[in-house]
Amino acid sequence: MTNSDLIKDLKDNVNERMAFIKENIDKKNAIVITHGCQMNEHDSEKIIWLLEKMGYNQVNDIKDADLIILNTCSVRHSAEDKVYGQLGNLKNLKNSKKDLKIAVCGCMMQRDESRNYVIEKFPNVDIIFGTNNIWKLPELLYSSFNGKKLSMDIEENPVGIDEGIGAIRAYGFKSYVNIMYGCNNFCTYCIVPYTRGRETSRNPKDIIREIENLVENGTKEVTLLGQNVNSYGKSLDYDYTFSDLLSDINDIDGLERIRFMTSHPKDISDELIMSFKKLDKLCNFLHLPVQAGSTDVLKRMNRKYTKEDYLKTIEKVKKVNPDIALSTDIMVGFPGETEEDFEDTLDLCKKVEYDTSFTFIYSLRENTPAAKMTQVPDKVKHERFERLLDVLYPIQEKKNKSLIGKTQKVLVEDISKKRDDYVSGRTESFKLVNFKGSREDIGKIVDVKIIDANSFSLEGEKIGQK
Ligand code: SAH
Ligand code: SF4
Numbered sequence: 419m420t421n422s423d424l425i426k427d428l429k430d431n432v433n434e435r436m437a438f439i440k441e442n443i444d445k446k447n448a449i450v451i452t453h454g455c456q457m458n459e460h461d462s463e464k465i466i467w468l469l470e471k472m473g474y475n476q477v478n479d480i481k482d483a484d485l486i487i488l489n490t491c492s493v494r495h496s497a498e499d500k501v502y503g504q505l506g507n508l509k510n511l512k513n514s515k516k517d518l519k520i521a522v523c524g525c526m527m528q529r530d531e532s533r534n535y536v537i538e539k540f541p542n543v544d545i546i547f548g549t550n551n552i553w554k555l556p557e558l559l560y561s562s563f564n565g566k567k568l569s570m571d572i573e574e575n576p577v578g579i580d581e582g583i584g585a586i587r588a589y590g591f592k593s594y595v596n597i598m599y600g601c602n603n604f605c606t607y608c609i610v611p612y613t614r615g616r617e618t619s620r621n622p623k624d625i626i627r628e629i630e631n632l633v634e635n636g637t638k639e640v641t642l643l644g645q646n647v648n649s650y651g652k653s654l655d656y657d658y659t660f661s662d663l664l665s666d667i668n669d670i671d672g673l674e675r676i677r678f679m680t681s682h683p684k685d686i687s688d689e690l691i692m693s694f695k696k697l698d699k700l701c702n703f704l705h706l707p708v709q710a711g712s713t714d715v716l717k718r719m720n721r722k723y724t725k726e727d728y729l730k731t732i733e734k735v736k737k738v739n740p741d742i743a744l745s746t747d748i749m750v751g752f753p754g755e756t757e758e759d760f761e762d763t764l765d766l767c768k769k770v771e772y773d774t775s776f777t778f779i780y781s782l783r784e785n786t787p788a789a790k791m792t793q794v795p796d797k798v799k800h801e802r803f804e805r806l807l808d809v810l811y812p813i814q815e816k817k818n819k820s821l822i823g824k825t826q827k828v829l830v831e832d833i834s835k836k837r838d839d840y841v842s843g844r845t846e847s848f849k850l851v852n853f854k855g856s857r858e859d860i861g862k863i864v865d866v867k868i869i870d871a872n873s874f875s876l877e878g879e880k881i882g883q884k
């Protein structure tokens with residue numbers, strides 16, 4: 419059987435199972451609870467698409483659900499603990515509601531340790547699947563409804579069947595689009611290559627078709643997703659790079675904004691940097707995770723760039739687009755990090771001047787190379803974390819305040835969390851802006867004059883709309 423025959427066969431089977439559940443199962447309220455990154459958020463959108471095909475309704479309260487799906491994250495210990503806590507809390511609900519089905523999926527289920535722990539400690543879990551076989555959900559539900567105690571399927575690598583799965587996106591006007599799956603980098607602290615499998619690029623034609631379709635249905639902004647988008651194309655059997663893809667997406671009529679997540683500093687090409695000047699739809703925002711400022715630490719992290727390489731890249735980016743907003747992931751307390759290493763991180767942050775940052779305390783992940791290295795005491799890690807924020811936040815505030823008096827184009831996303839007569843949205847540079855507005859503004863790109871700012875968000879006044 420060829421790969422495409424196999425896929426066809428599997429899809430026929432999935433369609434059959436979905437039809438069975440749609441017709442034969444009565445109680446169909448579902449809730450999907452998502453942990454982790456944008457990859458997981460988008461996977462949940464695919465799960466919801468499958469659920470809707472089977473006739474499920476989405477509910478917001480766990481108590482109303484007949485099916486609860488936890489889409490899990492393994493990146494740090496705390497992420498896993500949250501899921502164990504939730505599963506513990508579900509015990510009573512399951513006891514009082516015999517028909518309730520509990521499914522656990524996502525990155526934790528790809529790790530033997532966490533999966534085995536769930537199976538052992540939470541016998542109430544009915545269904546388990548991984549990150550590379552979301553499309554198996556109907557089959558697993560089917561066997562669960564037919565009395566199977568635990569329906570489980572974990573697959574190491576994708577076989578491309580995701581192409582057939584749609585997604586019910588959280589927002590109609592901004593959409594996540596996978597351009598690749600997996601990661602080959604094996605940074606020594608990171609669990610993702612073990613939970614998401616090897617790097618595989620989607621076919622550009624499928625990506626373009628998906629985006630054209632989204633735009634026809636009202637999408638204004640796409641965020642291209644991959645663990646390392648700069649190496650997009652390497653697994654294709656012809657010459658086509660991430661910059662080529664960006665340029666082709668830029669040509670799609672009706673699309674207004676392009677973003678991408680995440681770039682690895684070792685693979686960022688000059689061509690990609692030039693895209694920030696050349697492509698009018700590419701937003702002036704670059705998330706370029708540095709992780710640490712010390713070349714020695716970076717080496718032990720297997721990041722394959724030095725502090726100087728990183729700073730040189732940033733210099734090039736700023737030269738090509740002086741208004742670009744920069745964002746990063748930074749970790750403190752990586753094994754063996756000395757005070758001097760940490761000061762290198764602070765120094766780098768002062769030089770780059772990030773607009774936004776995602777900061778983490780190193781968390782030991784079993785069976786990664788860093789787990790065997792000499793660990794930094796917790797107290798030191800926490801102290802360094804506070805010192806890092808003391809450097810990052812005032813810079814962020816200064817950069818945000820520099821926008822006061824300027825007009826920004828804001829894609830309005832929601833009613834503001836602060837006040838219900840306010841809305842919130844993002845500038846092209848991904849800054850969060852709150853301003854007076856109403857539900858009617860949602861999904862529109864609005865001109866907003868910035869009147870105030872702090873380290874995390876801006877406040878503005880609407881002056882016009884597109
Ligand atoms: N592929 C992306 C990031 C994936 S994970 C990239 O390479 O940038 C998101 C972030 O979580 C990482 O950038 C890193 O800063 C953090 N992270 C990963 N493993 C971690 C660990 N063991 N402890 C603490 N933070 C971690
Ligand atoms: Fe993890 Fe490194 Fe891959 Fe990012 S590039 S997902 S940090 S291994």
Ligand code: F3S
Nearest residue numbers: 454455491492493525
């Ligand atoms: Fe994302 Fe967490 Fe998995 S960060 S890739 S959901 S381990």
